[in-house]
Structures are given as structure tokens and as C-alpha cells.
Amino acid sequence: MSSIPLVAIVDDDPSVRRAIVALLQATGYRTAAFASAEAYLSSPDCARSACLITDMQMPGLSGEDMLRALSDRGIAVPAIIVTARPDAACRPRATAASDRHVLTKPFDPAALIACVERVLAERRSTDRDP
Amino acid sequence: MTRYRRPRTPAGNPGTGNAESRRAGDDGKSNAGRYANLFHSIGVICFELDYRRAQGLHRKLREDGVVDMAAHLAANPGFARQVMEAILVRDANDDAIAFIGARSRQQIIGRPIAPFWLDESSEECREVLIAGFGGASRFQVEGKLKTFHDDPRHVILTISGTPAMRKSGIVVASAVDITDRVSAHTALERMQNDFAHTSRVSVLGEMTATLAHEVNQPLAAIAASGAAALRWLSRPEPDVAAVTRTIRCIVQDAQRAADIIARTRRMASHKKPETTAVDVNALIVESLDFLHYEIGSRQATVATALATDLPPTRGDRTLLQQVVVNLLMNALQAMAAIDRGTRRIRVSSACSGNLITVSVQDSGPGIEAGSRARIFEGFYSTKTDGMGMGLAICRSIVERHGGRIRLDDACTTGARFCFTLPAIADPARTDI
Numbered sequence: 001m002s003s004i005p006l007v008a009i010v011d012d013d014p015s016v017r018r019a020i021v022a023l024l025q026a027t028g029y030r031t032a033a034f035a036s037a038e039a040y041l042s043s044p045d046c047a048r049s050a051c052l053i054t055d056m057q058m059p060g061l062s063g064e065d066m067l068r069a070l071s072d073r074g075i076a077v078p079a080i081i082v083t084a085r086p087d088a089a090c091r092p093r094a095t096a097a098s099d100r101h102v103l104t105k106p107f108d109p110a111a112l113i114a115c116v117e118r119v120l121a122e123r124r125s126t127d128r129d130p
Numbered sequence: 131m132t133r134y135r136r137p138r139t140p141a142g143n144p145g146t147g148n149a150e151s152r153r154a155g156d157d158g159k160s161n162a163g164r165y166a167n168l169f170h171s172i173g174v175i176c177f178e179l180d181y182r183r184a185q186g187l188h189r190k191l192r193e194d195g196v197v198d199m200a201a202h203l204a205a206n207p208g209f210a211r212q213v214m215e216a217i218l219v220r221d222a223n224d225d226a227i228a229f230i231g232a233r234s235r236q237q238i239i240g241r242p243i244a245p246f247w248l249d250e251s252s253e254e255c256r257e258v259l260i261a262g263f264g265g266a267s268r269f270q271v272e273g274k275l276k277t278f279h280d281d282p283r284h285v286i287l288t289i290s291g292t293p294a295m296r297k298s299g300i301v302v303a304s305a306v307d308i309t310d311r312v313s314a315h316t317a318l319e320r321m322q323n324d325f326a327h328t329s330r331v332s333v334l335g336e337m338t339a340t341l342a343h344e345v346n347q348p349l350a351a352i353a354a355s356g357a358a359a360l361r362w363l364s365r366p367e368p369d370v371a372a373v374t375r376t377i378r379c380i381v382q383d384a385q386r387a388a389d390i391i392a393r394t395r396r397m398a399s400h401k402k403p404e405t406t407a408v409d410v411n412a413l414i415v416e417s418l419d420f421l422h423y424e425i426g427s428r429q430a431t432v433a434t435a436l437a438t439d440l441p442p443t444r445g446d447r448t449l450l451q452q453v454v455v456n457l458l459m460n461a462l463q464a465m466a467a468i469d470r471g472t473r474r475i476r477v478s479s480a481c482s483g484n485l486i487t488v489s490v491q492d493s494g495p496g497i498e499a500g501s502r503a504r505i506f507e508g509f510y511s512t513k514t515d516g517m518g519m520g521l522a523i524c525r526s527i528v529e530r531h532g533g534r535i536r537l538d539d540a541c542t543t544g545a546r547f548c549f550t551l552p553a554i555a556d557p558a559r560t561d562i
Binding site: 012018019020026057082084107109110112 | 342343344346347348349350351352353354355356357358359361362369372375376379382383386426427429
């Protein structure tokens, strides 16, 4: 496995998905992008991602449904929520994903990168000190 | 229908008398008195016109080889004025004098009729000239006349003359003043437009959250792509290919944001309706685009069955789109109470004969039997927070376009609304 962390992006909006991928790649991360929660959950990248950036409101499974499914499977991937409707993302209930950050669209790109770095740093320290 | 009261006989004017009898005598001595009585007492605005000089002008044109008055007018717009200056008022009844606002009969007798036309280049004036040149014995046109007080009046003008009268160069012009009826109709149309606009704005109001959501997507993408491009540029070896790709995305996303705003602005616009050929399928697709986020956020799915080779209809695009958007919004709201996975809308278009039919069906609970008859009435709503104007406005828009709207009674699952619009065979025509 490469030492460069893999960041997964789940957003049904192609423009946003493409732009977040560009931002992360320009910053030096590896990326894997998905148009739906279902696509992400059925992908092998689901268990491999170091961090997950997701929209909340999507057709089919919502972001919240997806986080619940991940936690049910025992996959503890830290999630960053990027939403155009902060009210809809308001402290998603009953999900086990504990490391959660919420950004509102349109978000400050530097804030997203800072958030990704923070999440990855927390993850590294957890890995070192289980 | 005349608008004004029957006027008093203007001072110093006998109403009927020898002068009138003598003039009318041109049409045959035995009928002279009867004609004069009728002319003055008929209760309709009547002018007797001396047409001889105009006939002279017509004769001269024929000698010059002119056969097509429409073409002649198109080439010589000043000719209309020339004819109207040549036609003189021979007599006018009391109604005509009151209508035109003259102080006395003498004030208009012997004067040309040119000043009474509001606009000599108007279509109605053109029609009168063409009919006159063609020698029509009776001709009717709707148009605008102007009084001595510069007051424009809408009238139905009838110009008639027996062959004998015409031979003597006389025609009778009678007018029915329909100004009040026309302005009532205009006021009604304006009110309908205002209502339609209010309803469009209220739909936009209901969609504020989704519209903001929708615009925020391309904005978020633009910001992230911009930051990505800067990062690629600031690398020791700038990745020009990646920067180019990213900037291209920014341009596309900016266009997308602009499109959302343009669409919203069209919906909010309050302009006078314009009649054009309208592609109904394109209208449906645009309405679905407009509600794309609303549909997505309510977790509904939409299936379309649009007829290929659908002929266009004629009408105002914004108003017709409003009908489709209103029906879709109603469908979405009707399905709020049912399970997410079962919210389905089906939109179809079809054409049979000269009638285009559009239907919008939802999978909601349907309309209760007791409400069905009243659903298109204004201020009637089955929703707790409904204004009750949506379907009433749909009906007024559809009917203005020569169509009908109904709730399909045969539909057993959910509600199915159908509306028809007349198909037009030749979209290039603008006279419908």
C-alpha cells in the first residue's frame, strides 16, 4: 500500500466531485470519487480510505445512511461532511463515525484541506497509540 | 353598446331639417325624409362622408395602373393621410358630435376626417383604405379613433353605402364605442398576469432553500477548482495540463451557475406575455431541469414519455412553463406523506389531431372525491398551507391559450392532471 493516504469523495454532483478531486490531487493526495453512497459501499476503496469526504443529501442512500452502514460493518473511516444544507447535516444522529467535521458549500478550499490534514493527523496518532 | 348618454342636441342645430333631407335626397327623393330621421335618431354614432375627392384619388391611381392597394400603401405610406384628408364630413348625427367632442355640427361639417384617426399607419386604417379602393359596399373594422379632446376611443367602425350613394360619392360611417369593454378586458388580462406572476414568485419562495443549494454546488466547485489550479501553478514544476483542465471546469461551472440564475429570473419576471411558437417537450424538459433539485431533495423519481415529432403550440413560454412547474410542484407536495421509495411522477406529452395533451401523474394519495369538482376554483386548497391559487392559475393560463385542463377521473393511482393546447401547423405564422 502506498504511503500517500487515499481520500474518498462521495457526492452526486459531478462538478463538486470533480473539483474536490482536483483540489486534493493538487495538494498531493490520492483520491477515489463516487457518485453515490451505494457505489462507495460496494467498492474495495471503502475499507482502504484514510478519510472520507461526503455530501449528506443524495438520491438513494443519504450520507447519514452511508455512515451508519460503515459503522455497522466496523469500518471506522473518519468522515468530513460537505453539505449545501447545513440544517440537513446538523449533527447526524445515530452514526458511529466519531471523527466528523462539517463544512457548508460553498466551502473555503483551504479549510477543507486543513480539515483533511487534521483528520489524517488524528488517525495517525490513533494508529500509533491504539 | 354605446358608452355615453344620448346627448342633447347641440345648440343652434336643428337635428333634422331641410339641409339633411336635401343631402340624403341623393339616394332617392321618396326615402329622403325617412333616411334623415333614421340617421339622426338611430342612437349610434353616424357620420355621412363626402367621398368624392377620395374617389378621384382612386381613379387617378387606376389610371396609373395601380391594382393592389396594400402594395401601394406599403410603397407610399403617405397615401393614407392623403385619402383621409380627402374624405370630408358631410353630416354627423348628435351621437357623433357628442362622441367626437365638437361644440356644434358646424365645427366638423366640411372638415376632413384625418384628425379622427388615432394612427393612419395602423392596420385598421390600412384595411379601410383597401376596402374603399376595392369598392366594398359594406365594411367593418375594429380600431381606434381620436376625439377633439385627443381622447383615444376603441370602436367598431362600419362603413357602408348603397351603390347609388357611392355613385354620388357618399358613404355612411357608423361607430360603436367599445372602449369600456376593451379596457375591462385589458384590466382582466392584467389582473390574470399579476396573479400568475404572484403565483410564480410564491413557487420560487417555496424553492428558496433548494435554489440556494443548487447555486452553491457550482460555486463550491469553482472555489475548489480555483484553489486546485493555484496549487498546481505554485509547484516547482507547474502542471500546465492540470491547470488548463481545471480552469475549463471553472468556466463550465460558472456557466451552470449563470444558467440557474437566468432560469430563476425568467420565472420571477413580470413582463407582458409574448406570443411565440412553443416546443412543449422542451418546455417539459426545462421545467424538470428547473425542479431538478426540488425533485432530488424530495427523493422522488420522474419518468417521461414525450411524443416524438410533437408540433409546437403558440403562446407565452413563461406562462406555459408555469403550468407544468405548478403541476409538478403539486405532485411533489402530494407525495410528501408517502414513503420515499414510492414517490414517482410520470410526465407525458402526446398529440392527436390538432390537440397536444400533456399529463402529470403522481403516486400520491390522489384527490378525494369531494374535492375533485372544486379543485380548479380559486382559493380552494386541499393543502393546509396552500393559497389555493395554483390550479386556478393553471386553468386560466391554459384556457387563455385555447386549451382545457382537467383531473383524470379514470386514474386510480395518485392524481393525474391533463391539459390540452392547440397544435399549430405552421410555426412561422404569427397572426394567431
